Amino acid sequence: MGSASSMLTQYDIEEVQEHCNHLFSQQEIVCLYERFCQLDRNAKGFISSDEFLSIPEFVMNPLSQRLLKMVDGLNFKDFVAFLSAFSTKAGTHQKVELIFKVYDSDRNGKVSFKDILEVLKDLSGSYMSDDQREEVLGQVLKEAGYSKDCYLTLDDFIKVLGHSGVKMDVEVPVD
Amino acid sequence: MNSSGVLKSSSSELDLDRPNIEDYLPSGAAIQQEPRGKLRLHDLLDISPTLSEAAGAIVDDSFTRCFKSNPPEPWNWNIYLFPLWCFGVLLRYLIVFPTRVLVLTIGWIIFLSSFIPVHFLLKGHDRLRRSIERSLVEMICSFFVASWTGVVRYHGPRPSRRPKQVFVANHTSMIDFIVLEQMTAFAVIMQKHPGWVGLLQSTILESVGCIWFNRSEAKDREIVARKLREHVQGADNNPLLIFPEGTCVNNHYTVMFKKGAFELGCTVCPVAIKYNKIFVDAFWNSRKQSFTKHLLQLMTSWAVVCDVWYLEPQSLKPGETPIEFAERVRDIISTRAGLKKVPWDGYLKYSRPSPKHRERKQQNFAESVLRRLEEK
Numbered sequence: 001m002g003s004a005s006s007m008l009t010q011y012d013i014e015e016v017q018e019h020c021n022h023l024f025s026q027q028e029i030v031c032l033y034e035r036f037c038q039l040d041r042n043a044k045g046f047i048s049s050d051e052f053l054s055i056p057e058f059v060m061n062p063l064s065q066r067l068l069k070m071v072d073g074l075n076f077k078d079f080v081a082f083l084s085a086f087s088t089k090a091g092t093h094q095k096v097e098l099i100f101k102v103y104d105s106d107r108n109g110k111v112s113f114k115d116i117l118e119v120l121k122d123l124s125g126s127y128m129s130d131d132q133r134e135e136v137l138g139q140v141l142k143e144a145g146y147s148k149d150c151y152l153t154l155d156d157f158i159k160v161l162g163h164s165g166v167k168m169d170v171e172v173p174v175d
Numbered sequence: 176m177n178s179s180g181v182l183k184s185s186s187s188e189l190d191l192d193r194p195n196i197e198d199y200l201p202s203g204a205a206i207q208q209e210p211r212g213k214l215r216l217h218d219l220l221d222i223s224p225t226l227s228e229a230a231g232a233i234v235d236d237s238f239t240r241c242f243k244s245n246p247p248e249p250w251n252w253n254i255y256l257f258p259l260w261c262f263g264v265l266l267r268y269l270i271v272f273p274t275r276v277l278v279l280t281i282g283w284i285i286f287l288s289s290f291i292p293v294h295f296l297l298k299g300h301d302r303l304r305r306s307i308e309r310s311l312v313e314m315i316c317s318f319f320v321a322s323w324t325g326v327v328r329y330h331g332p333r334p335s336r337r338p339k340q341v342f343v344a345n346h347t348s349m350i351d352f353i354v355l356e357q358m359t360a361f362a363v364i365m366q367k368h369p370g371w372v373g374l375l376q377s378t379i380l381e382s383v384g385c386i387w388f389n390r391s392e393a394k395d396r397e398i399v400a401r402k403l404r405e406h407v408q409g410a411d412n413n414p415l416l417i418f419p420e421g422t423c424v425n426n427h428y429t430v431m432f433k434k435g436a437f438e439l440g441c442t443v444c445p446v447a448i449k450y451n452k453i454f455v456d457a458f459w460n461s462r463k464q465s466f467t468k469h470l471l472q473l474m475t476s477w478a479v480v481c482d483v484w485y486l487e488p489q490s491l492k493p494g495e496t497p498i499e500f501a502e503r504v505r506d507i508i509s510t511r512a513g514l515k516k517v518p519w520d521g522y523l524k525y526s527r528p529s530p531k532h533r534e535r536k537q538q539n540f541a542e543s544v545l546r547r548l549e550e551k
Contacts, residue, residue, distance in 0.1 A: 083230060166223050
């Protein structure tokens with residue numbers, strides 16, 4: 001692509017900034033746009049799965065498939081909005097909400113025992129058996145006061161994760 | 176030129192020749208303290224480190240950086256600079272370019288009218304024939320370099336023809352080969368290309384000695400390794416030039432060297448090449464343009480400026496593995512040419528990383544959870 005910053009006008013940058021609640025500075029948005037254009041090889045306006053999967057570091061991540069579902073096909077504005085949860089300025093609530101969305105793959109607003117097991121499976125692979133995962137999860141849930149049939153809501157997540165703060169920041173490299 | 180749309184998982188063979196990437200990568204999990212204490216729900220649900228790593232990779236990753244070609248910032252929007260620039264464009268396209276095409280054509284005519292007779296008439300006198308063919312190849316490469324107004328500064332002792340040695344260099348574009356070949360007729364190992372480049376490969380380069388490989392064939396590596404060994408044993412063969420990165424990188428970074436060149440039992444002579452982007456960026460981004468377009472771009476620029484350093488020959492140290500040797504030589508070349516090293520295999524341009532790396536992360540996680548479960 002040509003000189004990327006000349007394709008984003010000041011209006012565009014401000015619109016994107018508005019959409020992500022000012023969690024990124026204007027310079028960061030310009031850098032994210034350059035990155036977006038770099039990944040979107042044929043200037044379609046969105047990044048396809050294949051293009052995300054050409055990043056080796058991303059492919060190596062155990063949760064890449066889940067994130068891919070959330071970020072595949074987003075246009076630039078929504079791409080920035082998605083990444084804004086990782087901004088240093090984003091609040092704990094927003095970060096926990098993203099974590100909740102990763103778990104709640106069927107988007108029904110509640111996370112079941114099975115949903116957590118699925119994520120655990122992604123994280124531990126073949127190094128833990130299904131039985132082991134069930135046992136571990138059942139045990140920690142019980143200690144926290146939840147039963148196996150319980151559904152966890154966003155509020156539960158905030159209760160469990162929120163009090164000690166969530167460290168989930170990504171720095172946008174500004175050249 | 177390569178179909179970048181087709182990605183397949185790399186064969187497990189490729190894993191064996193890479194040192195542990197985890198040792199290089201600044202992954203958040205490695206820096207983070209090993210979590211201690213009894214396992215709680217909070218620990219299981221908190222996937223923030225993993226998510227941060229994934230998002231970090233989306234925002235910036237060292238692999239894609241290696242193949243980024245930064246377009247130059249425009250400078251010509253100005254009342255006096257703009258006309259000057261326009262004049263420059265006219266000069267380049269209407270005068271300089273045709274002159275260069277003419278020079279190149281003359282060069283080819285001289286070359287072909289000497290090469291073809293020599294090749295067929297001197298069939299019996301191999302030594303003499305090869306010596307003449309070598310000089311002719313060096314000459315046509317000089318014509319090529321002249322056709323981009325190449326300003327090449329060579330530093331260090333010129334390569335000497337000795338048995339049991341190979342030359343390795345960092346790779347930015349196929350013109351690397353031409354730049355080095357005009358000084359010394361190397362034999363080369365290359366990916367077989369389609370089109371006119373392939374024709375050149377099978378006819379002229381054959382005379383200096385050429386080994387083909389095919390990236391997409393799994394068994395190819397063993398065949399190539401054997402051909403390499405055979406070549407360096409032959410006393411009459413031209414010195415072999417190898418680009419261990421296996422792919423073109425943007426001349427700011429080096430990707431990991433493949434160990435094939437370093438386990439032949441020869442001395443390895445490193446060559447560092449650094450291009451000056453002042454007039455044109457010599458990086459051939461094979462995903463963005465064909466080689467023909469790349470050559471045309473070079474021929475319509477003012478000049479191609481580069482430095483070539485012939486560095487001190489290196490041998491395998493006692494107790495050093497070929498991979499360590501490769502990394503050591505990469506270090507020497509990167510330092511000399513001012514390039515940053517990244518821990519990636521260049522072939523990841525064409526295939527996905529092996530599942531081994533993800534599995535290692537999964538293993539770490541599983542072990543940590545199970546260990547903490549025991550703690551009371």
